[in-house]
Amino acid sequence: MTSAIIREITGRGIPLPGDDIDTDRIIPGRFLRCVTFEGLEAHVFADDRQQNPDHPFNQEKYLGASLLIVGRNFGCGSSREHAPQALMRWGIRGIIGESFAEIFFANCTAIGVPCVTVSAEDARWLREVVAAHPEMELRLNLEAMTVHAGDRQLAAHMPEGARRQFLEGTWNSTFVLLEAGEAIERTAAQLPYVTGF
């Protein structure tokens, strides 16, 4: 389980309107009754899709899209990794938005799905342009930190630590953390509550 280097994601986009989309909406609680993540993609946005036949995830023209375009504070709420897992298993490889909730961002990073932010204006423009041209190929480049859409190039942002995890292929952190070896036990041994005061 070494992780792959992720420099660039290309593919079609799927725009998702709205701000503060919480993880209960991405994958409602009743679908968390499971012991693996398998098959979660079938339930992504289950309730929203049922209530809104025009929901982007119901529209055939977006099938096969790999870049999700969102608004502000995407993924707030519960820490359930089921949310990014459902999106990833549906086919999402990267997410572009105005801002992300912190635990969601960390969960996406841990499974190799980069989340980058663009300005509010660019996020809006991107959603409009993808809705009008669902066939358009987008390119998210983590080296240059840009999003290419048609003949436009947008500036993208991501905390440097996470960015390097993708560029160095260390986003799956288990092995990186294991490399610390005995330093872990040494740190523990200095904590009074570990040694029993």
Added chain:
Amino acid sequence: MAETLLDKVWRLHTVRELPSGQTQLFIGLHLIHEVTSPQAFLMLRELGLKVRFPNRTFATIDHIVPTDSQARPFADWLAEQMTVALVKNCQDFGITLFDLGSGRQGIVHVIGPELGLTQPGMTIACGDSHTSTHGAFGALAFGIGTSQVRDVLATQCLAMSKPKLRRIVVEGTLPRGVYAKDVILAIIRRLGVKGGVGYAYEYAGSTIVAMTMEERMTLCNMTIEGGARIGYVNPDRTTFEYLRGRPFAPQGEAFERAVQWWQQIASDPGATYDDEVHFDAATLQPMVTWGITPGQSVGVTEPIPEPEEVPEAERAAYWEALDFMSFRPGQRLIGTPIDVAFIGSCTNSRLSDLRVAAEIVRGRKVARGVRALVVPGSEAVARAAEAEGLHEIFQDAGFEWRKPGCSMCLGMNPDRLRGREICASSSNRNFKGRQGSPTGRTLLMSPAMVAAAAIAGHVVDVREVLR
């Protein structure tokens, strides 16, 4: 140099700086439950790894347990399967499990503190966003996802970036009928649901210092609703006295040495913060949410804002919320009929919450047509409440007295809203579909307000009831 609790605890738990620029942070206490751990154990098995510090992880079962009959096997086969997986994983990897009927089971954020597992100066992680609750003890406690649960199991560490720190100062005496729940709802309303992204919150000021540990837990619990992953209160006498004698707290002389260390962990006077905000307790009133995020709230006597009072950028979300809830701009929530009253969740299911609610329902009856339930946060809470006769007060009034679990906070078990029901709820999230019905509607409020609404059959100002 003067340091904050965040600085000190972060420094003491730093194993090393990672090539990515993040910190490899040692995790002092790891709590797990049945929903977010099975996949982590699966990954561990696939990698052929062991649990590095099995005695620093503790498990319980809370999210999917039924709260009426807890006889096994559960009627819900999926819930049963998750339970079996948790029991097996704990056995195979040598982890202590506080199982149903052990006397120690309960909502993970209720039992950690009550068993004395949660202590000042620790780093605490759990695959659950409300891990921020444990910050009430002066710990750095935060929610993680399943891959990070795997990391903690395998290495007892996480790769983390140190957050900035905002000090939230609340001064003054809370008016009668205004509780810790109202304080945190008011904070979230002012700072916004994403105001805390990138920050940890340090709660300070005379109001916080005067709070009991249970009130501080309610406050820290909903930190994540304000976007901050970590929220804490500096440890003090109240903290130490709460911990004294708890099963997993240091005992005897070790306890006195622990107190010494815990005192040193608190933020130093003169430490600097990235930001500071102030609240005046005297101006707060009981809060109620009217929307679909915990930031969409008003004081109970205030009207829902008019569209022009809402910042342009939030207006779409404002209309979406009103549409979902079937409320109007300018409407007041007092008088809004409710279908369900839920007292429970890791925010407000502790003994003090049940006492406050019981005081309000004593000798009264739940309004006709209202389904009302009390779900204690843990087996210990249930025991203590029953010893005081609280269950009888609730039952006499027409409440159902249930077994401990998360229950209708997220509706993963059979306790769910039906259709478009409106629920007065002491929980923490009013997201669309949160309480188990895709179209169900949640009004977040304090347990006292829920109790008062259950009796009246509609939203009331609890201050009127207390008068």
